[in-house]
Amino acid sequence: MKSLVVMRNVLWRIVQDRRTLLLIVLLPLFFVLLYGNSFSGSFRNLPIVIVNQDNGLASVRVKNADRMTLAVDLAATFVSSLDTEMFDITFSDDPDTAADAVAAHKVWAALYFPQNFSHAVVNEALQQSGERTVEMDGQSVTLLPGTVTEGPSTVLTVDDANPLIADAILESFAVSFADVLGTQQASLTPESLLDVNPLYGGNIRMLDFTAPGIIGFALTLITVMLTAMAVVRERTSGTLTRILIAPVRAWEVTIGYTLAFSAVALFQAAELFLTSTLLFDIRFIGSAAIVAVIIIVFTIGLQGIATLISTVSRNEAQAMQLVLFLLIPAIMISGVFWPLETMPAAIRPLAYISPLTYANAALRKVMLTGQGWADIAIELIVLAAIAATMLVLSVVMMRRQAYSA
Amino acid sequence: MAAETVIQATGLRKTFRTRVALDGLDLAVEQGRLYGLVGPNGAGKTTLIRTLCGLLRPDEGEARLLGWRMPSVRVRSQLGYMPQDFAVYDDLTVLQNLEFFGGLYDLSRRQIHERAGELLDLVDLADRRGEKTGELSGGMRRRVSLAVSLLHKPRLAFLDEPTAGVDPKLRRTFWDYFHRLSDQGVTLVVTTHQVEEALRCHVVGFLSQGRLLIQDSPEMILRGTGTETLDDAFIVLQERGEAAR
Numbered sequence: 001m002k003s004l005v006v007m008r009n010v011l012w013r014i015v016q017d018r019r020t021l022l023l024i025v026l027l028p029l030f031f032v033l034l035y036g037n038s039f040s041g042s043f044r045n046l047p048i049v050i051v052n053q054d055n056g057l058a059s060v061r062v063k064n065a066d067r068m069t070l071a072v073d074l075a076a077t078f079v080s081s082l083d084t085e086m087f088d089i090t091f092s093d094d095p096d097t098a099a100d101a102v103a104a105h106k107v108w109a110a111l112y113f114p115q116n117f118s119h120a121v122v123n124e125a126l127q128q129s130g131e132r133t134v135e136m137d138g139q140s141v142t143l144l145p146g147t148v149t150e151g152p153s154t155v156l157t158v159d160d161a162n163p164l165i166a167d168a169i170l171e172s173f174a175v176s177f178a179d180v181l182g183t184q185q186a187s188l189t190p191e192s193l194l195d196v197n198p199l200y201g202g203n204i205r206m207l208d209f210t211a212p213g214i215i216g217f218a219l220t221l222i223t224v225m226l227t228a229m230a231v232v233r234e235r236t237s238g239t240l241t242r243i244l245i246a247p248v249r250a251w252e253v254t255i256g257y258t259l260a261f262s263a264v265a266l267f268q269a270a271e272l273f274l275t276s277t278l279l280f281d282i283r284f285i286g287s288a289a290i291v292a293v294i295i296i297v298f299t300i301g302l303q304g305i306a307t308l309i310s311t312v313s314r315n316e317a318q319a320m321q322l323v324l325f326l327l328i329p330a331i332m333i334s335g336v337f338w339p340l341e342t343m344p345a346a347i348r349p350l351a352y353i354s355p356l357t358y359a360n361a362a363l364r365k366v367m368l369t370g371q372g373w374a375d376i377a378i379e380l381i382v383l384a385a386i387a388a389t390m391l392v393l394s395v396v397m398m399r400r401q402a403y404s405a
Numbered sequence: 406m407a408a409e410t411v412i413q414a415t416g417l418r419k420t421f422r423t424r425v426a427l428d429g430l431d432l433a434v435e436q437g438r439l440y441g442l443v444g445p446n447g448a449g450k451t452t453l454i455r456t457l458c459g460l461l462r463p464d465e466g467e468a469r470l471l472g473w474r475m476p477s478v479r480v481r482s483q484l485g486y487m488p489q490d491f492a493v494y495d496d497l498t499v500l501q502n503l504e505f506f507g508g509l510y511d512l513s514r515r516q517i518h519e520r521a522g523e524l525l526d527l528v529d530l531a532d533r534r535g536e537k538t539g540e541l542s543g544g545m546r547r548r549v550s551l552a553v554s555l556l557h558k559p560r561l562a563f564l565d566e567p568t569a570g571v572d573p574k575l576r577r578t579f580w581d582y583f584h585r586l587s588d589q590g591v592t593l594v595v596t597t598h599q600v601e602e603a604l605r606c607h608v609v610g611f612l613s614q615g616r617l618l619i620q621d622s623p624e625m626i627l628r629g630t631g632t633e634t635l636d637d638a639f640i641v642l643q644e645r646g647e648a649a650r
Contacts, residue, residue: 237490237491237492237493237494237495238488238490238491238492239492239493239494241460241486241488241492242486242488242492242493242506242553243506243509244460245458245459245460245481245484245486246481246482246506246509246510247478247481247482247509247510247511248481248509249478
């Protein structure tokens with residue numbers, strides 16, 4: 001059977017190629033571990049700020065008596081029932097400062113309990129459920145519905161730039177409010193107690209939220225693949241040797257490559273942004289110039305990574321495998337689909353070495369929330385540092401490729 | 406006046422893992438010489454050329470080209486190198502290849518086109534200049550590679566198997582051209598594993614297992630070994646070398 005002869009030859013050559021063999025064995029394992037770890041996590045340590053001005057008292061009408069003041073401390077009950085693993089809670093005295101912290105993306109949510117919170121909740125509950133008899137100091141006391149005094153409302157300001165996190169916060173708060181309302185035997189919903197104030201009016205869809213990351217990933221894939229293939233081909237065909245024996249410096253060759261592939265990346269980015277805004281109405285409210293700078297700095301780093309990949313790859317097939325080996329995990333861990341906040345601590349350092357993490361964060365800030373230079377400074381500095389390091393390594397490797405060609 | 410020594414290698418040693426490719430090799434070539442480097446496959450010809458050009462770093466010893474210790478950026482503009490593989494862009498036309506590499510040597514467009522005309526006539530590809538290099542035969546691509554290597558008028562050229570796969574008539578044209586260049590003072594190191602071809606060289610170096618068995622004029626080699634052909638001389642020298650080891 002000739003097919004068996006062919007099969008044996010193919011398998012034998014795979015077994016002989018240690019790098020390919022290693023990739024075949026490790027790649028699936030690596031993906032499963034990464035996938036399982038990065039998608040199974042729950043939200044942890046989301047910073048929120050609480051302004052609790054609730055005096056904890058509720059003044060209610062009582063049957064056959066005057067009004068009575070109950071110490072119910074409902075805001076404190078709410079706070080104590082919050083999931084402490086999910087939230088990293090700080091307290092503030094000033095509702096405006098707290099709301100500003102949300103607007104500045106320092107915290108995900110600010111919850112303001114006014115002075116009359118307990119009072120309002122108890123009376124709202126009585127009004128809805130009718131008179132209620134409670135045991136107090138061994139005596140039965142019947143509480144009567146009264147007029148609910150108007151006062152400042154309870155306000156939740158939430159950063160909905162990340163709709164996943166905003167939804168998770170609302171859901172968790174609803175559970176805690178249910179605990180509080182349970183004490184009042186009321187069927188009030190959190191919505192009836194809260195003025196929810198989403199920072200972006202709930203206009204950021206899941207599609208908008210994932211678009212910057214997907215665009216970043218598409219650019220990563222195309223740029224790394226193109227660059228790595230081009231450099232490997234240049235080396236294996238011998239043209240790189242010929243170039244490097246000419247009076248040309250390795251940095252001149254590297255810069256030439258960088259300029260060419262940056263132009264390609266910019267063109268592709270323009271194509272990606274245009275089609276996604278025109279066809280799918282992707283939210284893009286920030287500056288196109290800032291996005292262009294992010295893309296250039298980001299893709300220079302990618303080209304460096306591609307050059308390194310090409311250095312350690314003997315041929316185009318190996319380069320392709322390595323590209324996939326590095327890029328598929330990158331999209332899982334870079335916060336494109338699932339926020340970094342949910343990632344287990346063991347995986348998170350990986351996210352912080354992936355340029356896509358910073359590109360995604362910066363693109364989101366500009367596209368979704370229209371933030372400017374100052375807001376993306378950290379991401380841009382990290383991307384620039386990656387780009388600079390990779391450029392230097394590329395120059396070194398470019399020279400070395402000629403030596404090893 | 407003695408001719409300038411343009412290639413000077415002393416004690417070159419290069420190993421790849423356990424295989425010794427160059428084994429303490431010394432070499433001196435004077436300006437304007439046509440030096441034929443011959444030896445069987447795996448003798449170390451390509452390793453020697455790559456080491457001399459500065460593409461490989463020797464484990465021991467040093468190589469100097471035009472007085473500069475290699476690797477040196479300074480000699481590159483005066484150095485021509487034709488690798489054994491074609492080392493041209495298949496997706497570019499013949500002329501586009503010449504234009505690109507000419508650009509790396511700071512040649513103007515006019516200079517490139519003048520030289521391209523001359524060299525494409527030499528390698529008999531003038532009428533194929535507009536064709537994609539990848540669509541040419543192996544022998545033709547090798548000729549494009551030779552044209553690229555000599556485009557910038559190097560003072561010193563290393564040509565690794567320039568005549569492999571080239572028909573006898575064109576091979577003769579190449580050797581005539583190499584002599585013309587040599588008359589103009591250009592130093593050429595040409596490798597070949599067709600030993601008889603080396604009769605056309607001023608000096609022949611026999612390389613075997615990373616060592617130079619002999620380097621002398623073809624006539625002196627024949628006389629010294631008492632043989633009638635360089636093939637026979639090579640076999641005699643190889644046997645003597647093995648006996649001496």
